Amino acid sequence: MSIDLAVRxxxxxxxASLLAGTERALQYILELPRGPSVHAEDYLRREPLKGSxxxxxxxxxxxxxxxxxxxxxxxxxxxxxxxxxxxxxxxxTFAVVEVHGGSVGLVLAAAVAVALARECKSEIEDNRPxxxxxxxxxxxxxxxxxxxxxxxxxxxxxxxxxxxxxxxG
Amino acid sequence: MAQQVAVxxxxxxxxxxxxxxxEVRQGGLNAQEFAFAKEVSxxxxxxxxxxxxxxxxxxxxxxxxxGALSGYGDVRGVASLTETSRDNARVLLDLAGDKETSAKxxxxxxxxxxxxxxxxxxxxxxxxVQRGPGFTNVTSRGTIRSINIFTSDKKVVTIxxxxxxxxxxxxxxx
Numbered sequence: 051m052s053i054d055l056a057v058r059x060x061x062x063x064x065x066a067s068l069l070a071g072t073e074r075a076l077q078y079i080l081e082l083p084r085g086p087s088v089h090a091e092d093y094l095r096r097e098p099l100k101g102s103x104x105x106x107x108x109x110x111x112x113x114x115x116x117x118x119x120x121x122x123x124x125x126x127x128x129x130x131x132x133x134x135x136x137x138x139x140x141x142x143t144f145a146v147v148e149v150h151g152g153s154v155g156l157v158l159a160a161a162v163a164v165a166l167a168r169e170c171k172s173e174i175e176d177n178r179p180x181x182x183x184x185x186x187x188x189x190x191x192x193x194x195x196x197x198x199x200x201x202x203x204x205x206x207x208x209x210x211x212x213x214x215x216x217x218x219g
Numbered sequence: 220m221a222q223q224v225a226v227x228x229x230x231x232x233x234x235x236x237x238x239x240x241x242e243v244r245q246g247g248l249n250a251q252e253f254a255f256a257k258e259v260s261x262x263x264x265x266x267x268x269x270x271x272x273x274x275x276x277x278x279x280x281x282x283x284x285x286g287a288l289s290g291y292g293d294v295r296g297v298a299s300l301t302e303t304s305r306d307n308a309r310v311l312l313d314l315a316g317d318k319e320t321s322a323k324x325x326x327x328x329x330x331x332x333x334x335x336x337x338x339x340x341x342x343x344x345x346x347x348v349q350r351g352p353g354f355t356n357v358t359s360r361g362t363i364r365s366i367n368i369f370t371s372d373k374k375v376v377t378i379x380x381x382x383x384x385x386x387x388x389x390x391x392x393x
Contacts, residue, residue, distance in 0.1 A: 052275075052318075056317070111324035121272060121273060127275075129317045131313050135353050140309050140313060148321055150247065
């Protein structure tokens, strides 16, 4: 079952900035001296993507994974949402982070969404039931929520497990 | 050969007596995903085999259960599973569009989408589905074949092609 985080894409985002932002967010979430290394590839072509690549409507599916945790990737793509058929509320271009349940993937999805939201100065949407108690939050509020005492139990355990695993490695 | 025939005969007799042997195999699904996969399996009367984690857009393969008349292992479809706790029905259309894009980007076709909507009942979902062609547009473009919304009142609103139906969780439709 995929769990998605969506961020309104207000401008094309360079992959280099996105990956660097993801590493910073991971460092903060995991409380590590340095964020784990993150890389991206074109899912269908199975080719590594250069930092100069840009996230946009034609990007296809981008696989993002942490070094040493390649079996738990997240997938990033751009979706044109039509919004409400009558009011058009919610219409626009969104970057969607799709994760398929794994504990490492949950943490990575949160970090990618934070990096995207910071790049686009947008809110993180659709983050229930796995991430926090609100649906739309700024990146800072989202980070506070997932590091706070009311964090979703699955995510809290995932963070603890990943931190332990990285410390061992 | 004789043994294979005996197995087939036994499976057919058991299937007639007790119904086909529906299974759910976890694959890369986690515990929460696995629970929803069981509901999907019951609704579709299909065996569901979870795909590995590293695949975007899809979560499982639906196939005929052992002992079904169509034969064991006949693939019936590809399943994409997702969940939302939003109470605004618009999220259903957002998810349908997002999952269509995800499946298309990954090269999948004829995907059956299953959405667990924890805070939306069947009346609200049905009214929203009937407000415009948004859902039927998704199910007629070739990537998503059907959208099945598991609602908070234990019903399933299903959109397949241009048809919209309300069913119970065992797949019996009005």
